[in-house]
Amino acid sequence: MSGFLVRRILQMFLALLGVSIVVFALMHLVPGDPVRVALGTRFDQDLYDALRERVGLDKPLIEQYLSWLGNAITGDLGVSFRNGQPVTTLILERLPATITLALAALFIALIVALPAGIISAVRSGSGLDYTVSAASQVGISMPDFWAGVMYILLFSLALGWLPSSGFTPFGDGPVEWARHLVLPALTIGLISGSIITRFVRSAVLEALNQDYVLTARAKGLTEWQIVRRHVLPNAWIPIVTVVGLQLGFLLGGVVVVEVIFAWPGLGRLALTAVKDRDFTVLQGAVLYIAFMFLAINLVVDIIYARLDPRVRVS
Amino acid sequence: MRKVRTRWRIVILLALLALVATACSEGDSVDVGDETTTTEAATQTTAAPGETTEAPTETTAPPESGAQVLIAAQGSEPDQLDPHMTSAYASFQVLENVYDTLVQPAADLSMEPALAESWEISDDNLTWTFQLRDGVKWHNGRDFVAGDVVYSFERIIAEGLNGWRFGAVDTITAPDDSTVVITLTQPSPNLLVSIAGFKGMAIIPEEIVTDGTIGTNPIGTGPFRFVSQSPDEGIVLEKNPDYWRASEGLPELDGIRFVQIPDAGTKLTALRTGEVHWIDAVPPQDIESLGAEDGITVGRVPGGDYHYFALNQNRAPFDDVRVRQAIAHAINREEIAEAAQFGAATANQTAIPASNVAWYYDYAPFGSGDTATAQALLDEAGVSGLTIDFLVTSDFPETVTQAQVIAAELAAVGITVEITDVDFSTWLDLQGNGEFDAFMLSWIGNIDPDDFYYAQHHSTGGFNFQGYANAEVDSLLDAARVETDQAARKALYDEAAQMIVDDASYIYLYNPDNINAWRDEVGGYATRGDNAIRFEETTLN
Numbered sequence: 001m002s003g004f005l006v007r008r009i010l011q012m013f014l015a016l017l018g019v020s021i022v023v024f025a026l027m028h029l030v031p032g033d034p035v036r037v038a039l040g041t042r043f044d045q046d047l048y049d050a051l052r053e054r055v056g057l058d059k060p061l062i063e064q065y066l067s068w069l070g071n072a073i074t075g076d077l078g079v080s081f082r083n084g085q086p087v088t089t090l091i092l093e094r095l096p097a098t099i100t101l102a103l104a105a106l107f108i109a110l111i112v113a114l115p116a117g118i119i120s121a122v123r124s125g126s127g128l129d130y131t132v133s134a135a136s137q138v139g140i141s142m143p144d145f146w147a148g149v150m151y152i153l154l155f156s157l158a159l160g161w162l163p164s165s166g167f168t169p170f171g172d173g174p175v176e177w178a179r180h181l182v183l184p185a186l187t188i189g190l191i192s193g194s195i196i197t198r199f200v201r202s203a204v205l206e207a208l209n210q211d212y213v214l215t216a217r218a219k220g221l222t223e224w225q226i227v228r229r230h231v232l233p234n235a236w237i238p239i240v241t242v243v244g245l246q247l248g249f250l251l252g253g254v255v256v257v258e259v260i261f262a263w264p265g266l267g268r269l270a271l272t273a274v275k276d277r278d279f280t281v282l283q284g285a286v287l288y289i290a291f292m293f294l295a296i297n298l299v300v301d302i303i304y305a306r307l308d309p310r311v312r313v314s
Numbered sequence: 315m316r317k318v319r320t321r322w323r324i325v326i327l328l329a330l331l332a333l334v335a336t337a338c339s340e341g342d343s344v345d346v347g348d349e350t351t352t353t354e355a356a357t358q359t360t361a362a363p364g365e366t367t368e369a370p371t372e373t374t375a376p377p378e379s380g381a382q383v384l385i386a387a388q389g390s391e392p393d394q395l396d397p398h399m400t401s402a403y404a405s406f407q408v409l410e411n412v413y414d415t416l417v418q419p420a421a422d423l424s425m426e427p428a429l430a431e432s433w434e435i436s437d438d439n440l441t442w443t444f445q446l447r448d449g450v451k452w453h454n455g456r457d458f459v460a461g462d463v464v465y466s467f468e469r470i471i472a473e474g475l476n477g478w479r480f481g482a483v484d485t486i487t488a489p490d491d492s493t494v495v496i497t498l499t500q501p502s503p504n505l506l507v508s509i510a511g512f513k514g515m516a517i518i519p520e521e522i523v524t525d526g527t528i529g530t531n532p533i534g535t536g537p538f539r540f541v542s543q544s545p546d547e548g549i550v551l552e553k554n555p556d557y558w559r560a561s562e563g564l565p566e567l568d569g570i571r572f573v574q575i576p577d578a579g580t581k582l583t584a585l586r587t588g589e590v591h592w593i594d595a596v597p598p599q600d601i602e603s604l605g606a607e608d609g610i611t612v613g614r615v616p617g618g619d620y621h622y623f624a625l626n627q628n629r630a631p632f633d634d635v636r637v638r639q640a641i642a643h644a645i646n647r648e649e650i651a652e653a654a655q656f657g658a659a660t661a662n663q664t665a666i667p668a669s670n671v672a673w674y675y676d677y678a679p680f681g682s683g684d685t686a687t688a689q690a691l692l693d694e695a696g697v698s699g700l701t702i703d704f705l706v707t708s709d710f711p712e713t714v715t716q717a718q719v720i721a722a723e724l725a726a727v728g729i730t731v732e733i734t735d736v737d738f739s740t741w742l743d744l745q746g747n748g749e750f751d752a753f754m755l756s757w758i759g760n761i762d763p764d765d766f767y768y769a770q771h772h773s774t775g776g777f778n779f780q781g782y783a784n785a786e787v788d789s790l791l792d793a794a795r796v797e798t799d800q801a802a803r804k805a806l807y808d809e810a811a812q813m814i815v816d817d818a819s820y821i822y823l824y825n826p827d828n829i830n831a832w833r834d835e836v837g838g839y840a841t842r843g844d845n846a847i848r849f850e851e852t853t854l855n
Contacts, residue, residue, distance in 0.1 A: 032739030036746065039401065039475060044776060050473065083394030083529050094545050149579060157583050164583045165575050167546050262575040262584075264545030272391060275709065277739045 008301070012294045019290040020072070020283065024065050027279050034081045034277035055081050068283070077284040082276050087284035090269060094253075097167045098265040101188070101257075102250035104181050108189025109196055109246065116193075117200025122227060124205055132197065139194025148187040148260040155183060165262035184261040188254055192246050199242040203235035210234070236307045244300035251296075252289035381568040382854040384836065386847075387581050387590040391574045392549065395540070396529040397516040398466075398474035403758070406513050407594060407847040408549050408572050412453075413516035413534035416444060416463060416494070417506050419844050423618070423670065423761050425506040429458070429517055429535065430494070439501035439798050444494040451556045452519050453539040460488035466517045467509070476515060478769075478776065479508040482795075501796045503803060504762040511761050512846065537565040537850035548573035559850065566838065566853045585610065585831060591854065592832040592839070594847065598656035601829065609834045613841030616660060616669040617828035618761060621716065622820040623704075623754035624780035632751065636695040638818035642680045644688035644727050645720055651824040653719045654712040659826040664811050665757075665766045667825035669843055672800075673763045675808045677815055688727045701730040705750040709738035713754045716823065745779050753779070756826075759844055763807040764795055771814050782819035 035051045052058045056067075068078055077087035120132035156164035162183055168176040207213070208231055216226045253267030266285060273281040392405035397413055400406070418428040430444040450458040467486050471477045482502040487495050502508070509515055517535065522528040532540050535558065538551035549572040553565055573590060575581040578597045582604065584590045596604055596612060605612040625632040625641065632638060647661035660667065663678040681687055692698065704721070706713040714735055721731035736744065745753050760766050769775040772791050773783035787810050794806035814820065828845045837853040 030740075031743050032737065033743055034739070036742045037739040038399075044478065047473075047475070047477070083396075084526075085530065097546065152580060152583050156587055160587060163589050164587060165580050165589065166573060169546055259576045260580055262573070262577070262580060268391075268576070269545075275737060275739070276393065 008298050012291075012298065015294055016287060016290055017069075020069065020287055021065070023283055023286045024061075024068070024279075027277070027282060028061060032277045034279060037276050038082060068280070072287070077287070078280040080273075080281045081278050082281075087280050090281060091266065091284055091288055094264055094266050094269050096169060097263060098251065098253050098267075100167075100170075100177075100181065101184055101254070101263060101265060102247060104185035105188035105192055105250055106243070106247055108185055109193035110243070112190065112193035113196035113200055117197045118204050118227065118232075120197075121201045121204035121208060122223065124208075132201070136194040136197040139190050140198075142191065144187055144191060144254070145256050145260060147191070148184070148257055151183045151187060152260070167264050184257050184263050187257050187261075188250065192250070196239070196242055196246065200235070200239055203238040204231055207231040207234040233307070237304060240300055240303050240307065244296050248293040248296040251292045253285075382566070383569040383571055384567050384592060384849060384852060384854055385571050385573060385590045386592040386594070386849070387573050387575045387584055388594050389574075389576060389578065389581060391576075392572075394529045395532045395543070397513050397518065397532070398470050398476070399529070400514075401475055403845075404574075404594075408551070409513045409516065409532065409534075410536075410846050411538045411551060411570060411849050412532050412536045412540055413513050413518065414536050415510035415513065415515050415517060417510045419507075419511060419761060419846070421840065421842060423843055424672075425510065428510070429463070433506075439503075440498045442496045442498070442505060444496070446492045446494065447558055448492065450535050450558045452535055453533045453554060454519070454521070455556075456519065456521075458517075458519075458535055459491040460494045461491070462519055463494045463517055464488045465520045469518070469523065470515065474514070479515070483509075501798050503796075503798045503800070504764050507762040507765070511765075512759055512844070538567075538570055541569070547571065557850075565850045567849060570849055585833065588833065591836050592830065594830060596829045596831050598654075598658045598829075601656065601658055604831055611832055611834065611836075613830045613832070613839070614658065614827045615841050615843055616667050617826055617845060618667060618670060618843055619756050619758040619828075619845070620662065620665045620667070620760075620766075620825050621654075621659075621712070621754070621756040621823045622665070623716075623720070623752055623823070624820050625702075625752050625818070626748065626750055627781040627783075627819075628748060629751060631695060631697045631700065634695045634697070635817055636691045637697055637700070638821070639680070639816075640688040640691035640695070640697075640727065641724065641729070642818045642821045643684040643691065644729075645723050645821070645823075646683035647823050648682060649723070650716050650719045651826075654715045655824070655826050658829060659824040661824045663822050664815055665760075665820070665822055666763060666811075669825075670761070673766075673804065673807065675811050677808075677812055679816060683723060683726075685726045692727060698728060699730075700728070701732060701751075703734055703751040704731050705734050705736070705741060705744055705753040707738045707741040707755075708735050709741075710755065712756075717754060748779065748781075761844065763811075764791075767791055767807065767810060767814065768795065771810075771819050780819060782814075782817065784813060784817060784819075787813050787817075787819075 035048055035055070035057060038051060039048060049058070056064060071078060075088065077091075079086055080090060116132045116136070120129040123129050152164045155162045163180055164183070166180055168180050170177045204227070212230055213226055216230050221229070253265045253270060255267035255271050257263065258265045258267040259271070266288070270282060270285040272278070273285060386407075388404050388407055390402070390404045392400070392408055393402045394400050395405060395409060397406070397409045414429050416428060416430045417425045417433070420426040427447075429447055429450060431447045433442055433444045435442055444463075446458070446460055446463070452458055464486050467480065471480050482498045482500050482505070484497045484499045489495060496505070496509075498505070518528065519533055522531065522533050530543065537554055537557045537559070539554045541550040541552050543549045550569065551571075552569040553567060557564060575584055575590075578595075581590075581593050582596070582600060585593050586607070601612055601614070604610055625638050627633050647663070651657065651659040651661050663680055664675055666673050666675060668674050668676075692700075702724070704717050706717045708714055714733070717731065717733045721733065724731055734744075734750070741753075744750055757766075757770075768791050769777045771778060771782050771787055773785075773788050790806050790810040790813070794803050794810065797803040797806055815822070828841050828843065830839075830841045830847075832839060835855050837855065838851040839849065842848070
């Protein structure tokens with residue numbers, strides 16, 4: 001187990017290294033020059049050269065990358081080209097909002113998806129099953145930019161129940177924190193929930209068709225006993241996989257929803273960095289997102305082994 | 315039994331994962347706490363110097379409930395708070411209320427006293443002597459002195475984005491603490507606009523440059539003091555009790571909180587529900603409906619910005635003035651303004667808007683969708699089947715809309731417009747490298763005609779990307795730059811403007827209105843012609 005962990009963590013760092021090289025190369029290949037953006041339309045060659053030198057863009061690419069990498073290993077992701085703020089600070093100060101939204105959305109998604117998916121699998125072919133299928137189809141097809149705007153129009157403007165924008169840290173008041181969280185979490189949670197519902201349904205359905213379920217029925221267990229003891233334990237693996245993917249995706253920031261609800265998350269940081277060609281910030285943000293995905297993958301793999309003794313971690 | 319235990323382990327693992335995540339977020343709250351500490355430290359510095367007569371202790375705490383704190387919503391995020399280094403309008407919305415300039419544009423855009431109470435010009439027009447206001451204090455408690463002005467201007471010249479505005483300046487000196495003397499190499503009638511027309515020319519204290527905090531913790535002399543900035547709270551300002559207009563009871567507000575709401579629809583909703591008191595812009599299509607609503611005021615004044623496009627005169631056939639004129643005739647400016655701004659704009663064939671009374675020149679030689687004249691000019695030039703590679707950027711979405719309208723209009727004279735829509739950083743690259751047949755954008759915040767014409771149309775101008783070169787225009791612009799007689803100067807600019815328009819160096823489209831909106835609780839605020847956002851006289855009921 002510990003050998004497995006060490007190997008996986010080493011692999012993770014190799015993957016991160018690869019990601020950083022690709023991102024670095026891509027950012028310098030696309031047109032658009034951060035110094036030009038900083039200068040705006042008022043371009044001046046001397047000023048341009050001076051600014052390039054100040055942020056180190058005048059050095060050869062390899063040198064820029066290696067010096068960035070050297071610092072990154074010690075946890076220093078450099079400073080933003082635009083405002084000189086440490087990238088680590090910029091990312092860290094957006095983590096509370098990002099993680100809050102991701103976990104709240106996932107919570108809503110699971111509350112919706114687990115019962116709906118299980119019920120529609122167990123009652124497969126019934127009216128209830130069709131209703132759940134139709135609802136999840138609507139949920140998946142509903143774009144987040146549309147759903148978000150609709151919730152704002154209904155719950156903020158028409159009913160006046162909830163604020164339309166912003167984030168209040170939990171420490172500044174749990175009620176305000178929750179009020180600001182509801183609409184963005186609902187927007188993402190229902191979409192994620194619809195996706196997860198379909199996975200839960202098919203995973204449970206597959207387990208229900210196994211021979212051991214027939215045996216269980218034959219020995220007189222009730223349907224719910226079968227689901228609890230024999231079906232669910234075997235259905236967990238695909239469910240955990242999709243939940244892990246969803247969580248990884250949410251922890252990377254959800255650009256559209258963050259923009260609509262003025263949510264101060266990582267997605268907006270990355271979006272602004274792309275627009276400004278703020279290479280260091282973008283590099284840091286992508287690295288963080290890749291790290292989150294890899295870390296969650298690792299956790300998912302460990303969970304696999306716990307769920308199913310047949311999966312060997314070595 | 316074994317299965318049950320396995321299941322419990324999953325639950326524990328998931329719980330652990332959740333805990334780790336929560337722990338991360340709590341760790342970050344500590345970071346936010348650190349920021350607060352920094353702010354407090356800065357405020358303590360404020361109170362530290364002995365010469366501070368009124369220790370501003372009552373305002374060091376964050377505004378209490380019941381305090382009059384205006385919540386102002388901005389559509390984009392300030393990139394940084396160093397006035398000399400930013401070119402972002404969102405930054406200037408904030409900094410307008412923190413910093414002062416030597417003099418400043420009044421509501422009618424004439425220049426009025428600010429940090430300088432008065433000024434004198436020598437008989438040869440080459441020496442300007444500014445008398446500074448007494449008793450002005452920096453937000454950190456230090457006395458404002460003439461050396462601060464010298465330092466600020468030297469910094470802008472050495473490394474700021476606006477050093478070019480000092481082109482005519484020879485020396486800047488401070489003979490004593492309350493006098494600044496500026497000598498010029500040539501008469502410069504627009505000196506005041508050049509060196510104090512907007513907050514990019516702010517006077518700053520040297521200490522925040524030395525300690526490197528200017529980008530994140532600005533200290534000025536303006537009506538409001540910077541308190542904090544965070545992604546969660548936005549930018550928080552508090553009343554400066556030592557403001558040099560404090561005897562007039564200004565500022566009225568206890569503080570301002572700038573929040574950033576990037577989505578225009580959400581920003582409108584936030585104003586309608588009262589989550590914010592003021593918003594920085596209204597989508598043109600919503601102006602009418604919003605203005606009709608109870609409880610909301612839409613402020614709208616003709617602005618000094620102008621929208622234009624330019625054809626690349628280094629490329630055939632756009633080097634032929636007849637082709638450029640044909641295009642200027644074929645387009646319909648009213649239609650373009652209607653499509654892009656829903657009529658919240660005034661079509662104009664020159665740059666300077668009618669609201670700029672001192673410098674407006676009424677000149678409109680081109681038709682409006684005059685395809686017959688356009689076709690005749692194209693035939694004369696022997697051009698047919700022309701295709702234009704039109705460079706626009708969706709970061710300024712109106713340029714895309716306008717290009718689409720222009721494409722439809724030019725199709726009537728057999729010209730095909732191929733729209734190249736890129737993001738702004740790419741746009742700047744392509745423009746800088748001359749890789750376009752036509753590019754379109756707008757110029758903002760100009761007051762003096764030198765700002766409107768020189769850099770864009772002088773053959774040596776820094777922003778003459780379209781490759782315009784007319785020796786007569788050059789000499790007119792050079793002469794107008796140093797002409798101190800207002801009427802003679804106006805005549806020179808009128809003559810230059812006529813040539814620039816006739817030659818279609820830029821094809822001017824319209825001047826958009828400046829638009830803000832606010833709730834009825836807000837008083838004493840007015841939308842300005844230069845789009846500066848000033849809350850010093852604003853009240854909240």
